[in-house]
Amino acid sequence: MKLMSLARLAAGAALTLGFFLTAAQAEEPLVIHVGYAAIGVDNRPFAEGTSAATARAGEYLEKEFANDPDIKIEWTFFKGAGPAVNEAFANEQLDFAYQGDLPSLIGRATGLKTKYLLASGARKPLYLAIAKDSGIQKIEELKGRKVALQRGTNGHLAAIKVLNAHGLTERDVQIVNLDSAGTVAALTSKDIDAAFGDTQLINLAAKGSADVIYTTKGDDPRFGRNAGIIGREAFIETHPEITQRVVDAFVKAAQWSSDEPNRAALFELWHKSGTPIPIIEEYFSNDKLAYRNSPLIDGLLVSQYKEQATKSKEYGLIRREVDLEGWFEPKYLNDALERLNLKSFWQPYGADGKPVAS
Template identity: 65%
Template structure:
C-alpha cells in the first residue's frame, strides 16, 4: 500500500475515533420544566392550557424520542408563580409555564428569562361566593373577605376588575390563599368570595358556591395572561434544544386548537383530576384557537406592559421592568414556519380586537 494512502487511511480512522469518542462522551442534558399549578390532590398534571397538553400528551418527551442523552422532567408547584420564581432563582428549572404578574415580578427582581410563547393567554378569571350569600356582583365585594393567591395572574386580574368597578384592593379584606385552601374555605362559608377558575366552577356544579362574575365575555384585557419561558442560561447554552422544546409546545398548541379534538382534549386534561364537565363549562362559548393561541401578539405584549405599570401603581413591585429583549419570538416564528401554521391563529391588537394576519 502506498505511504500516502496509508496516511490517509490512518487520518480517517483517527478522525472517526475522535468523533466516536466525542459522541460517547457527550454530556447528558436534563430539561427541567416547571408548571405554576398542580392537579387535584397534588397530581402532577394541570389543565386548561396548551402547556398542560404538552405535559399530559408527552409532546416534549416525544420530541426527544431516540435521544437517550436528553431527559425531560416536569415539576408542579402548589405555590404557583411565586414558587416558580424561587425555583428559577435557585437554578432548579430551565423552562416554565407561568402567569404574567409573577414573571413580571421576577423580571423586576433580576431573574434572567426569555418569554417564548403564549400559553393560557386568554384564560378567564372567576369570582364565586357561598351559595346562599348576598354577594351577587363585584361591587358587593366591598368590605368583605375575599381569597386570592397574591402574586399570581389571578391577583392581577382581580385588581383590573375591581378598578373597572370603582373599587381597589384596600376596599376589600384580602386573604392570601392558594386555590385549594380558598375553595375549601368558600365551601365552608368561612369567606365571602374567592378568585379562581375551574375549582370554583366545580363548587358551583356541586351547589356549594355560585359564580358571581367571570371575565369571559367581558373586556379581554381583564383576563389572565400566561406563557412558557426559558432561562437565559439554558437558551445560551442550548439554542438547538430551546428550539426543539418550543416546537413541541407549538405542536401541543396546534393540537389543542383543533375543534375536532375538543372532547379528547378535555379528557386529556382530566388527568389533573378536574372533571370534563367542569372543563367543558370553562371553555364553553369560546373557540379552542382563541384560548390556546401561542402568539405573542400586540395584545399580549401590551397586557404585560400594562401589568407592570399597574403592579407598580398598586405596590406589588417597586422597580421598573425592563422589557427589552424579554419577548424572544424567533423560536416561535421558526416553529410556526416549520409546522406550516402561518396564519392559523388570529393575532389581536392592543385594544383586544382581531387583527389581520
C-alpha cells in the first residue's frame, strides 16, 4: 500500500511539474529574428539606403507589435553580408532578412526553404573607385590589377556584369575578397588598385582618399542590384498572421521612405548607420525615393531575378539551375497594399523597364 501511495504521489508530482513547465513555455515570448545583410560604420546595428533600414532605425516592427508582450523583435546585422544570412537561415536562426539578389539565389539553389515577400533596396547602383595615383582612368584598365569586392553578394554579380560589358572577365583582374571596412582600409593604403561598392566609396572619394570613376547610375539598368525581404518558409507557414503584420510594417516603412517631403528626415534617420548625410544625398541624387524604395514585386523585379539566376550560373557563381517557381510570394504584400490603401502608390514596371498601368 505504501509503495502504491508513493507511486501515485510521484505520478501526481510529475503531472504537476509537466503542467507548470508547459505553462512556463506557453508564457515565453515569441522572438521574431530579423537579419540584415550589411552593417553600419564601426559595426553599428543600422544601415542606410533601403526601406528595411528605415524599418530598423524607425522601429517599425517594434511599433507593430508594441501591444503584444508575448512577441519580441530581435535584429542581427551581418558583417559577412548575404552569405552569412544564408548560413543563419540554414541554422534556423532567422525568420526574416533583408538580402541581396545573388546570395538569396544561391540560398535557393542550395535548398534553403525561403519565400521572397517584398522588394527593399531594389535598383541600387554600384560604384567603382580607384586608389590615388593608380593611373587607372577607365574600366578596361583594370586588367591585371587588384580589385576588391565582397564575394557572394549582389555587388559581386553586378561587378562581373560591368567588367563583361567592358571586355573583361573576373579572371582578367586579381579579385580581393573584402567587406566594406576592409575595402576602405585597403584602398586608402593603396594595397589594392580599385574596388566595387557603394556609399563607403563615395565617402572615401569625398575625403580625397580615392576617386570614383564609374557608377551604374544612368548606365544599363541591368547592371544595378536588387534586394528584398526574405522569409523562412517554416515560420511563414506556422505564423501566417504574424508574417502579415511583419510585411505590413515593412510596407509602412517603404511608404514613408518613398515620400519626397520626407527626404531630409529619411537621410537623417539613415545617418544612424554612421554614413554621413551628404554621402547619402549623393547616393540618391537624381533618383526618386519611390523608385528606389518601392516594395513591389513587379515584372521588372522578377525578370531581373531571373536574369541574375541565369547569369550567376553562366559566370560559375552557382553550380546548379535555380528554380524560382513559387519562390515569389506576393499575397502578403498585396494584402498590405489593399488594406493600407496603397495599391496605386508605387509605379510598377514591366520586364522591359517601362512603366505599366497599375
